[in-house]
Amino acid sequence: MTLLKKLTMLLILSSAVLMLIISCNGSNQNTGMKSSGAVAMAESSMAEEMAAGLPDFNSPPVEDKNLKVEGMPEEVVWITSYPKDLSSKNTKKGGTFHTYIDEYPTTFRYTGPESNLGTRDLMWPHVGFVGENNETQEITPLAATHWAFGADNQTVYYKLNENMKWSDGVPCTADDWVFAWEVMCSPNLNDPWYNDYYSKLEVKKINDYCVSVKYLESDKLEKIILIGQTDFKPRPKHFFNGELKKDWYIEYNWKIEPTNGAYIVKESECVQGEMIVVEKVADWWGHSYPHLKNQANIQKIEYKVITGGLDIIENYFWNGEIDMLNMNFPHVWRRGATNDNVTKGYVDRWVCNYLPTSSMSGMFFNTKYPLFSNKKVRQAMYYAIDIQGMIDQALYGDYKRMHNMCNGQVAYGTDFNDHTIRKPDFNPETARKMFAEAGYSQVGSDGILKNAKGERLSFELLYGFAGHTERLSVLKEQAKKAGVEIELKLMESGAFNAFINKKHQAYWGGYAPRTWPSPWQFFGKANADKVSTNNTFGWWSPEMEKLLDVDRSGPTLAEKAENNRKIEQIVHDEALIVPGTYIDFYRCGTWKWVKLPWWGNRKFNITDDYFKYDGYMWIDEDIRQEVLKAKSEGKTFEPRVWTPSTRYIAD
Numbered sequence: 001m002t003l004l005k006k007l008t009m010l011l012i013l014s015s016a017v018l019m020l021i022i023s024c025n026g027s028n029q030n031t032g033m034k035s036s037g038a039v040a041m042a043e044s045s046m047a048e049e050m051a052a053g054l055p056d057f058n059s060p061p062v063e064d065k066n067l068k069v070e071g072m073p074e075e076v077v078w079i080t081s082y083p084k085d086l087s088s089k090n091t092k093k094g095g096t097f098h099t100y101i102d103e104y105p106t107t108f109r110y111t112g113p114e115s116n117l118g119t120r121d122l123m124w125p126h127v128g129f130v131g132e133n134n135e136t137q138e139i140t141p142l143a144a145t146h147w148a149f150g151a152d153n154q155t156v157y158y159k160l161n162e163n164m165k166w167s168d169g170v171p172c173t174a175d176d177w178v179f180a181w182e183v184m185c186s187p188n189l190n191d192p193w194y195n196d197y198y199s200k201l202e203v204k205k206i207n208d209y210c211v212s213v214k215y216l217e218s219d220k221l222e223k224i225i226l227i228g229q230t231d232f233k234p235r236p237k238h239f240f241n242g243e244l245k246k247d248w249y250i251e252y253n254w255k256i257e258p259t260n261g262a263y264i265v266k267e268s269e270c271v272q273g274e275m276i277v278v279e280k281v282a283d284w285w286g287h288s289y290p291h292l293k294n295q296a297n298i299q300k301i302e303y304k305v306i307t308g309g310l311d312i313i314e315n316y317f318w319n320g321e322i323d324m325l326n327m328n329f330p331h332v333w334r335r336g337a338t339n340d341n342v343t344k345g346y347v348d349r350w351v352c353n354y355l356p357t358s359s360m361s362g363m364f365f366n367t368k369y370p371l372f373s374n375k376k377v378r379q380a381m382y383y384a385i386d387i388q389g390m391i392d393q394a395l396y397g398d399y400k401r402m403h404n405m406c407n408g409q410v411a412y413g414t415d416f417n418d419h420t421i422r423k424p425d426f427n428p429e430t431a432r433k434m435f436a437e438a439g440y441s442q443v444g445s446d447g448i449l450k451n452a453k454g455e456r457l458s459f460e461l462l463y464g465f466a467g468h469t470e471r472l473s474v475l476k477e478q479a480k481k482a483g484v485e486i487e488l489k490l491m492e493s494g495a496f497n498a499f500i501n502k503k504h505q506a507y508w509g510g511y512a513p514r515t516w517p518s519p520w521q522f523f524g525k526a527n528a529d530k531v532s533t534n535n536t537f538g539w540w541s542p543e544m545e546k547l548l549d550v551d552r553s554g555p556t557l558a559e560k561a562e563n564n565r566k567i568e569q570i571v572h573d574e575a576l577i578v579p580g581t582y583i584d585f586y587r588c589g590t591w592k593w594v595k596l597p598w599w600g601n602r603k604f605n606i607t608d609d610y611f612k613y614d615g616y617m618w619i620d621e622d623i624r625q626e627v628l629k630a631k632s633e634g635k636t637f638e639p640r641v642w643t644p645s646t647r648y649i650a651d
């Protein structure tokens with residue numbers, strides 16, 4: 001039975017949760033005062049919306065036989081859809097959302113050298129042709145109001161929204177999509193991954209507001225996949241004066257290009273090394289769609305640079321200097337339960353569930369490092385790295401162990417992952433036997449194994465977040481039982497950059513979740529010896545190359561899934577990574593003025609997507625003032641733990 005079939009649809013409207021919400025109308029137990037302000041009104045309204053039931057998430061495709069587009073080379077059937085407005089009736093516009101990043105970016109570019117940073121999405125908020133319904137995975141209008149398929153089953157036509165403008169007021173037209181394609185294919189971009197990806201496309205202008213995109217690799221894709229292969233974002237041709245010059249990235253390193261998205265980095269308000277400021281685009285054209293009318297509600301977002309680890313970030317949150325705190329770490333969640341700001345009702349806590357989706361994460365091995373060039377050593381690490389012990393000791397048993405390199409990659413009813421792959425349990429005796437087979441049979445005075453040359457079984461584990469130190473310390477201590485020394489190396493600034501440049505021996509971390517496998521970037525021969533790529537393993541094989549060729553040839557969904565499972569088996573056999581952990585929830589704390597619709601996460605809203613400021617979130621400034629006033633006067637509210645997405649708890 002697939003993971004999707006195992007998901008149980010549990011309605012939120014249980015009497016216990018309903019009573020929790022309705023109780024907001026009761027008296028304030030600590031002050032004896034009737035709660036009748038903005039907080040009480042908001043929670044009462046939320047209860048009413050909840051009682052009305054779930055909204056209609058569906059957005060099925062609809063043929064539009066009335067649309068006529070000039071210049072079309074063939075007769076087509078235009079398709080659109082009409083997603084519903086899922087927002088709360090209490091949604092408000094405006095306000096400032098305060099959050100953080102852990103380091104200031106080294107560039108404002110999102111392509112070119114050294115641009116693969118955690119802040120890339122801030123610099124690249126552009127929207128592509130279409131969106132995707134995060135509940136049903138149906139296609140929804142975005143930059144394009146309509147789409148149509150050519151008879152060759154390779155071409156998709158996109159009819160652009162004629163209201164669309166760049167953030168500087170210049171119309172966003174077909175020329176900007178053609179230019180984006182030319183730029184992404186240009187060697188001047190100095191970004192080989194994008195060169196390779198966009199070389200599979202052929203983009204033509206039909207008229208000012210219509211584009212054709214042909215996928216050159218295959219003519220047998222399902223239509224939903226063909227859209228995925230041909231959808232991409234524009235680039236403002238006028239901003240680059242119509243061409244991408246050689247060494248362009250020097251001139252544009254600290255320039256923010258205009259966007260057709262809802263938010264843009266405000267260069268004039270950013271403070272180097274201290275803060276990035278993002279602002280809402282004035283009169284954003286996207287609000288002309290009913291389903292986007294009440295999204296992207298917040299006016300300004302301030303990203304404060306906070307270094308020093310999770311404890312420091314927590315202090316900023318409890319002091320009210322940032323509005324939301326990730327509480328996925330078990331000790332943060334438990335510690336938060338007793339914080340005065342929670343017990344006195346100033347801060348709400350949230351638990352949202354979703355289809356658990358994880359890309360590669362865990363302990364990555366660099367095969368260019370001599371120790372990990374030995375396949376037997378890597379395989380022995382399966383027995384020497386105690387992932388389950390880490391979960392039990394450092395993570396309170398809240399997390400789950402990953403066995404495959406990825407999991408939960410489900411798209412359009414197809415599961416791409418091999419659920420039969422299992423990693424062995426921690427077994428130091430078996431590990432020692434395998435290390436001996438690899439030549440590490442001698443025991444040093446400190447208990448660490450070494451080979452006949454006196455080379456110790458020791459490696460440096462690079463990681464970039466101080467909050468991981470406790471869990472990695474468990475792995476370090478347990479590995480000693482197998483004769484392995486792990487030297488923990490925390491690099492709070494630049495760790496990921498060092499990782500993709502192969503300046504690591506082993507690395508603890510991971511990539512953002514993806515429902516769609518994209519294996520070539522991680523295992524392709526073309527990137528094995530290059531820096532600043534995602535083949536951080538420095539590994540390739542002829543067998544893998546054949547499978548990657550299949551993946552890149554435009555297979556059907558079923559063929560891609562079968563091929564991807566073969567790729568996963570090779571990665572398992574080669575022991576390139578010891579998979580870490582995953583979760584099927586997102587837990588956080590928010591100050592009471594951060595508001596969201598009651599229905600919670602959607603099935604494919606992975607990780608913290610429900611809490612993105614460009615979604616349905618809004619800031620209630622009336623509640624902010626009420627909470628701050630109550631806090632100064634010693635008044636309190638009922639503590640709240642919101643659990644809006646229980647319909648996606650897996651059995």
